[in-house]
Amino acid sequence: MTLSRDECQALDATDPLAGFRAEFTLPDDRIYLAGNSLGAPPKSAAARVARAVEREWGGELVGGWNTAGWFAQPLAMGDRIAPLIGAGPGQVVAGNTTSIAVFQALAAALKLRPDRRVIVADLGEFPTDRYIAEGLAALLDGYEVRDWPHVGDDVAVVLLSEVVYSTGERRDVAEVTARVQAAGALMVWDVCHSVGAFPVDVSAADFAVGCTYKYLNGGPGSPAFLYVNPRHHGTARNALTGWYAHAEPFAFEPSFRPAEGVRGFAVSTPHVLSFAALDAALEIFERADLAAVRAKSLALTSLFIELAESAHPDLRLATPREPARRGSQVSFRHPHGYPVVRALAERGVQGDFRAPDILRFGFAPLYLRYVDVYDAATALTEVFAAEPWHDERYTRRLAVT
Amino acid sequence: MTLSRDECQALDATDPLAGFRAEFTLPDDRIYLAGNSLGAPPKSAAARVARAVEREWGGELVGGWNTAGWFAQPLAMGDRIAPLIGAGPGQVVAGNTTSIAVFQALAAALKLRPDRRVIVADLGEFPTDRYIAEGLAALLDGYEVRDWPHVGDDVAVVLLSEVVYSTGERRDVAEVTARVQAAGALMVWDVCHSVGAFPVDVSAADFAVGCTYKYLNGGPGSPAFLYVNPRHHGTARNALTGWYAHAEPFAFEPSFRPAEGVRGFAVSTPHVLSFAALDAALEIFERADLAAVRAKSLALTSLFIELAESAHPDLRLATPREPARRGSQVSFRHPHGYPVVRALAERGVQGDFRAPDILRFGFAPLYLRYVDVYDAATALTEVFAAEPWHDERYTRRLAVT
Incomplete structure (x- = not known):
């Protein structure tokens, strides 16, 4: 039984981890499903790093090895x-x-x-x-x-x-x-x-x-x-x-x-x-309950599998279906994985591609919502319907993918 | 022939590298002679690092590996x-x-x-x-x-x-x-x-x-x-x-x-x-002439040797006297090196101590002035005159020196 977008929003409303999302810098125009590659910045990171440069290095100089705990x-x-x-x-x-x-x-x-x-x-x-x-x-x-x-x-x-x-x-x-x-x-x-x-x-x-x-x-x-x-x-x-x-x-x-x-x-x-x-x-x-993180992670990945799996007849799930055997990412194989990932990025969903044929989507439970999963799966279905592998805008390789 | 403080100020006034000093964050209350251990921060570093955190990581996320040149x-x-x-x-x-x-x-x-x-x-x-x-x-x-x-x-x-x-x-x-x-x-x-x-x-x-x-x-x-x-x-x-x-x-x-x-x-x-x-x-x-850096470095270290060497009968120069055989630091040996370095730090001159008996003073030509060398040598002479090794405030070891 697949959830509706409204039902996803209802899950977000009662998500015990929902408050963490506001602690991260996230793009307004994208759903970020590459946190398994590089996590999003905590909003507190900028001030913490600035303190290291200005107060610790600038203020303590070599003394920072002791006084700043380096x-x-x-x-x-x-x-x-x-x-x-x-x-x-x-x-x-x-x-x-x-x-x-x-x-x-x-x-x-x-x-x-x-x-x-x-x-x-x-x-x-x-x-x-x-x-x-x-x-x-x-x-x-x-x-x-x-x-x-x-x-x-x-x-x-x-x-x-x-x-x-x-x-x-x-x-x-x-x-x-x-x-x-x-x-x-x-x-x-x-x-x-x-x-x-x-x-x-x-x-x-x-x-x-x-x-x-x-x-x-x-x-x-x-x-x-x-x-x-x-x-x-x-x-x-x-x-x-x-x-x-x-x-x-x-x-x-x-x-x-x-x-x-x-x-x-x-x-x-x-x-x-x-x-x-x-x-x-x-x-x-240090404030997050890792058991809650795991529970949400499995809910997000299960939902994405359920919503995305039927997007194209050649799409094959590479991630184990059994929850206990999954990390916090969902991978699919598709012969045209690369153009699909690029076309998806143009629609505001950032996953990544790994040679030869893997589409990867990571789900960081601290800053992703159920509705993000819903919208990402919808975009994936639409992208497959457009068959972007016929479009050379998407098949041209970038330097590093 | 030893220079006077006025003569040092005159050298600073015509120093071709003098303009670089303003590009660094330096303490108001100290002469920093430990740049051979950890250099002082360029003022531009804070903004550059903030850009990496906020614009590159925050703005590009994993795409920064390409777009930000990581x-x-x-x-x-x-x-x-x-x-x-x-x-x-x-x-x-x-x-x-x-x-x-x-x-x-x-x-x-x-x-x-x-x-x-x-x-x-x-x-x-x-x-x-x-x-x-x-x-x-x-x-x-x-x-x-x-x-x-x-x-x-x-x-x-x-x-x-x-x-x-x-x-x-x-x-x-x-x-x-x-x-x-x-x-x-x-x-x-x-x-x-x-x-x-x-x-x-x-x-x-x-x-x-x-x-x-x-x-x-x-x-x-x-x-x-x-x-x-x-x-x-x-x-x-x-x-x-x-x-x-x-x-x-x-x-x-x-x-x-x-x-x-x-x-x-x-x-x-x-x-x-x-x-x-x-x-x-x-x-x-990329804007500094390294030959000018070397010339100033030798002038600074020669001046410091000349001014500081007679501060105490047990003080021995550990650095070669011949300019070509020197880096940009001056080291002395003294049996009470540790309390001397600590007492000197209290007078606003930051060098460091290396076991068993070495007092080190580094001279970074981009941000140090001739007058700093003069003042540091004066402080060193005064510290030795006070024989700080009789004072347990200075002999107590800190965790890391």
Whole structure:
């Protein structure tokens, strides 16, 4: 039974998360369904970043490392991310990029399983994870990268995304972690496409990595994070031993000596201005009930599937239909995905396209309404009816899509 | 012959760089001699960063990767840094941190000299460089880190700072590079403490790394950069093979294939807000004559040495007296360096202390005046006369100095 537009508006009126929408800067002329790629700005981010530039940098100058808490950012922000992924304080360090964190996690895992020479990743992952695994294998010699779901006794570590970036499939973290660890391998989760979309729990994993610029709305290129299970603190080795990971960074000792705990996986000087925007973004999540976020996310994605699925005979749902197996995005496959996404953007609905044939629509529950879902699905149906793949305005490729 | 305060004011009146001072936010109540640690903010940085948050992120959302040039930042900013270090277009990539760039340079160098197993660094370096070398050696097995100036035929790569962070000594880049390369090793220069202070030329080196938050004034934790000599393009391998280094990042190919040229050493998603402040900072350098910057730098540091050196019988100059062998800082050694630096800060002169006994004073020629040098030296002399090491207000250690 499909909802009407009026019924969607009624749902918005009673939505317990509805108040969050006003905290974000959103375009008047578009429905933004790419928050799974880059989240919308919290309105508070501008003032928070301005404070970092003018009051902290301008007012404190180099003293800001102490007085403005810059030096503490990687651990302080890690502690604030921790509850979003089922981790505790002192288990997460923020900074750098997801790719860097993947490298650190994989390199540490290989050293913890020195008798095993295989890294397993998924061909369907966001490629940077796999690329980093390949680069590490090439650096070390004698290692190879194999495809999931190989879990033989030669496997040192398995790297998987909780939610697959292309299809939006959500994996069963508990089941996969237990299976991998039972085979004697270590488990690294990439939660880029799940953190902030629903309650994540990677506490049983060995390592986890993620970014903060998708559902967490930390801004373009905001800091990544790395979770290190406490059972590995003191034994897991960070390959990127910058001065922030030293036991006493300001002793300027000539040789490296790792900090205890997760700070041993810090690298170096944090990108302070990028951390400032993340500060504003996390403050919002500290007031949001993640169970309510998940409930609304599933309602939004279910509604979109229901409304959009019959838009064209060649349109195929790529996302699992079972709610528990979905992240907070809906992907379809269509041979003319690219012109459809472009034509849709011209009608004010911003999704994205991923080669070769995937149309992706992300649903950020903190700032999207049921009526947005209704209107987006209506626009999609209209666009398919117009068959934009016959129109060269839409088939010409842009530099980056 | 020591200058008087009036004579210093006269020099300021005819200083060809004097106009730049008004472009920076500087405290009214302090003379800022820590620009070698963190540069002062360009006044234009606040508006530039606000534009990135409000107009780019807020206005373009995910489209900013194209329309606001975010995707192009690592190479575009690298091309703008290149002339400051004697490099050409397509030879420098910006992003991440100096420590990460050091790791990339050293790892690439080791692969280019597979029959050699020694990394040479200097015990007196800023420690992160050496720590990273140790971490890489530990990751790879069979490698060791030895101290400069060892240059035997077992040496794969030498990593040195052009200007030593503690003493301010400037090394002869051309001579050392030639000597190292003649021994069959590769040369990596760290120009953190030289870029922006004078015309740097690392074009003969194999790799160079640097930060942008010291003399370049890019802001706390602003992006680092990596120079890769064109003769290594296509052969040197990046160990951190994130998706930005892929030949076609948006093809989402399952296996890594390096981009040609220096983009093969990019890693992943740039920290966009940190790049925005750097954009404002580099715009200033694009109008500054680096030869004039060097001339003023030497005049300022010579004057400070002359005025301050006789402040106390135990004060010893740690910086080379010969101008050509100096960066843009002056360091002294004194057994009570820490209380002196703190007492000096209370009198409005901000230098810093580096264990065990170094007082550092940086002179950023774009925003410091001759009269500032005069006043700072006067304050230093007065502080020493008061012997602050007898006063526990100054001897108590702060968390981070």
